[in-house]
Amino acid sequence: MHNASNLKILILDDDHFMLRLLTHMLTNQGFTSVSSCDNGADALKKIDVADTCPDLILLDLNMPDMDGIEFVRYLVDRYYTGSLILVSGEDERMLQTAEKLVHAHKIPMLGYLHKPVSPEKLFALIENWTPPASKKPKSLAKKVYAAEEIQAAISNHELVNYYQPKVSVATGEIISVETLVRWHHPTDGLILPDQFIGIAEQNGLIRDLTCQVLINALAQAKKWQQSGQELRMAINVSMDNLASLDFQDLVVNLVKENNLSPQKIILEVTESQLMGADKRIPLEILTRLRLKRFHLSIDDFGTGHSSMTQLRDIPFDELKIDQSFVHRAWTDETLRAMYDASLSMAKQLDMDVVAEGVEDLNDWELLRQTGCDMAQGNFISPPIQAVDFPRWTKEWQNRVRSGLLENHDPA
Ligand code: C2E
Ligand code: CA
Ligand code: CA
Numbered sequence: 001m002h003n004a005s006n007l008k009i010l011i012l013d014d015d016h017f018m019l020r021l022l023t024h025m026l027t028n029q030g031f032t033s034v035s036s037c038d039n040g041a042d043a044l045k046k047i048d049v050a051d052t053c054p055d056l057i058l059l060d061l062n063m064p065d066m067d068g069i070e071f072v073r074y075l076v077d078r079y080y081t082g083s084l085i086l087v088s089g090e091d092e093r094m095l096q097t098a099e100k101l102v103h104a105h106k107i108p109m110l111g112y113l114h115k116p117v118s119p120e121k122l123f124a125l126i127e128n129w130t131p132p133a134s135k136k137p138k139s140l141a142k143k144v145y146a147a148e149e150i151q152a153a154i155s156n157h158e159l160v161n162y163y164q165p166k167v168s169v170a171t172g173e174i175i176s177v178e179t180l181v182r183w184h185h186p187t188d189g190l191i192l193p194d195q196f197i198g199i200a201e202q203n204g205l206i207r208d209l210t211c212q213v214l215i216n217a218l219a220q221a222k223k224w225q226q227s228g229q230e231l232r233m234a235i236n237v238s239m240d241n242l243a244s245l246d247f248q249d250l251v252v253n254l255v256k257e258n259n260l261s262p263q264k265i266i267l268e269v270t271e272s273q274l275m276g277a278d279k280r281i282p283l284e285i286l287t288r289l290r291l292k293r294f295h296l297s298i299d300d301f302g303t304g305h306s307s308m309t310q311l312r313d314i315p316f317d318e319l320k321i322d323q324s325f326v327h328r329a330w331t332d333e334t335l336r337a338m339y340d341a342s343l344s345m346a347k348q349l350d351m352d353v354v355a356e357g358v359e360d361l362n363d364w365e366l367l368r369q370t371g372c373d374m375a376q377g378n379f380i381s382p383p384i385q386a387v388d389f390p391r392w393t394k395e396w397q398n399r400v401r402s403g404l405l406e407n408h409d410p411a
Contacts, residue, residue: 004031007129010054011036012043012071013087014063018115022058022087025119040066044074054082056110056129058122061088061098069098076105081132085125086112093334108132142195143188147203150196153183154208160184161216162383165396166234166354166376169367172400174393175374176232176266179217180383181209197238206240207247214254220386221265222258234266234297242269242282248289266295266318283313290315297354302342311349319346323357323377330366343372364404 009031011022019036026034035052037043040063046052057075061068068086075084084107086098095112102109110125153159163177183191200206214235221233241247255262267289290296297318301307302325310316321342329335339355346353355367358377367375381392 004126004129006033007031007056007126008033008052008054009035009056009058010043010046011058012038012040012063012068013058013060014038015060018060018087022117022122025117025122029119029123039063040071040074043071044078047075047078047080053080055131056083056085056126058085058087058113061086061090061094069101072102072105072107075107080107083108083110083129085110085122087115087117088112089115096332096334145191145196145199147199147205150200150203150205150209153185153196154205154212157212158184158186159209159212159216160385161213161220162385163220163389164376164383165381165392166374167380167396169364169372169375170405172396172405174231174396176234177389178234178266178268178376178383179213179236181213181236182383201238201240206238207244210235210238210241211250214251218254218258218260218265221260223386225260225264232264232266232295233260234268236299237267237269239270239282242285245281245285248285251289251294252292262289262293263295266297268297268299268320269314270299279313286314290317300356301346302338311345316351318352318354319349320354320356320376321346321372326355326377327357327359327363330362339366340370343370347371368405 009026011019011026011034013019013022013036016038019038023034023036035046035054037046043057046054059068059071063071066074068088072084084102086095086102086109088095088098090098092114095114099109099112108130110128113121113125160182162180162182164180165174166176166178167174181193181197183196185191197206197209200209217233217235221231224231251265251267252262255265267286269286286296295317296314297320298307298310298314298316299320300322301319302322311319319342321339325335325338325342329339343353343355352373354374354376355363355372356376358364358367358375358379360379363377364375364379366372381396384392
């Protein structure tokens with residue numbers, strides 16, 4: 001069993017003064033197993049030996065031979081299971097980028113520190129250290145499903161629509177709900193779409209999948225309409241759906257059968273999916289659906305490379321600012337610049353703007369201050385099943401009544 005004081009800590013920095021300083025800080029604080037290296041090659045030698053492999057590495061980014069980023073790659077090759085703290089004199093953006101890279105490699109990252117290092121900040125980060133044993137065991141690693149299993153899931157009606165509301169930031173009114181499909185797997189439990197949509201697309205199953213999602217979503221929209229709930233229903237449409245001309249007939253017919261008006265239906269299209277080689281057919285389908293008064297939404301705006309091109313070519317009604325530019329934009333200058341630019345572009349193009357990934361009151365307050373139209377995210381509601389919608393609606397209305405739209409003190 002580990003206790004903090006016998007944590008094996010390795011400091012890697014080419015600056016010997018820094019090595020002495022950090023060692024001094026740590027030993028003064030009672031850490032008894034602190035070692036240091038002034039180059040990556042020596043550090044890797046320690047990592048390769050079980051006895052000297054550290055639980056935590058304090059890593060300098062800027063080193064002359066092997067830099068910090070390259071070092072991280074070697075850690076990945078070695079299946080390093082300890083944690084990492086980045087220490088650098090680089091600016092905030094550089095450190096954030098490096099942090100994202102470490103996250104992408106799935107190495108536990110406790111955080112980063114600017115030089116000169118403040119002992120309080122260093123110890124605060126170390127407090128968050130947890131032993132590797134508490135990390136997800138391998139058995140929980142994402143399972144890869146075969147196309148046949150997904151095909152069977154569609155045939156056996158194991159796909160279930162969840163719904164996530166989009167609400168007006170100014171009034172709290174519930175404007176629409178987005179359909180997010182899940183797989184209720186008989187033995188594996190709840191499976192999220194990133195584990196089966198891609199495989200469905202690659203194996204020609206996306207038409208059947210979307211068809212099922214549409215049938216369920218429109219039946220639900222009809223029920224809500226009959227109960228007097230004025231909600232728009234948003235459905236995610238894959239690029240592959242837009243590659244065949246019969247897709248629009250399917251949508252148009254299903255909407256008619258359910259006695260719904262096209263204006264009540266929003267088709268969310270991810271722009272990265274829109275970047276396929278031949279855009280003529282998707283463009284034609286989207287334009288014709290728009291002519292029939294379906295609403296078109298550009299999803300995940302800001303990710304991918306041709307956001308502007310898509311905006312220029314397709315008459316979207318709604319723009320969804322990707323969650324990666326929304327959550328924490330109130331405190332992060334880079335995110336804030338991207339959030340502001342997306343918002344302002346949508347406004348100039350007279351589109352409705354939805355901010356995705358609103359996770360807390362600070363995010364919500366930013367949308368209020370900047371005049372974003374709609375909010376979506378776990379702060380408002382995670383995706384829920386239709387049966388839970390009436391209960392959530394009541395809760396939400398209570399939250400709005402009890403002051404959510406009033407001014408709050410900044411964090
Ligand atoms: P998306 O359309 O961008 O959907 C938003 C995703 O963000 C959803 O993930 C949702 O659960 C998640 N989310 C919602 N609020 C928050 C929040 O506050 N914080 C964070 N971090 N995440 C939040 P989900 O349900 O796993 O769906 C992932 C993607 O799968 C969707 O991204 C969409 O592109 C695709 N997808 C989902 N359902 C369908 C479908 O029926 N058809 C197709 N073609 N794609 C679908
Ligand atoms: Ca979406
Ligand atoms: Ca999105």
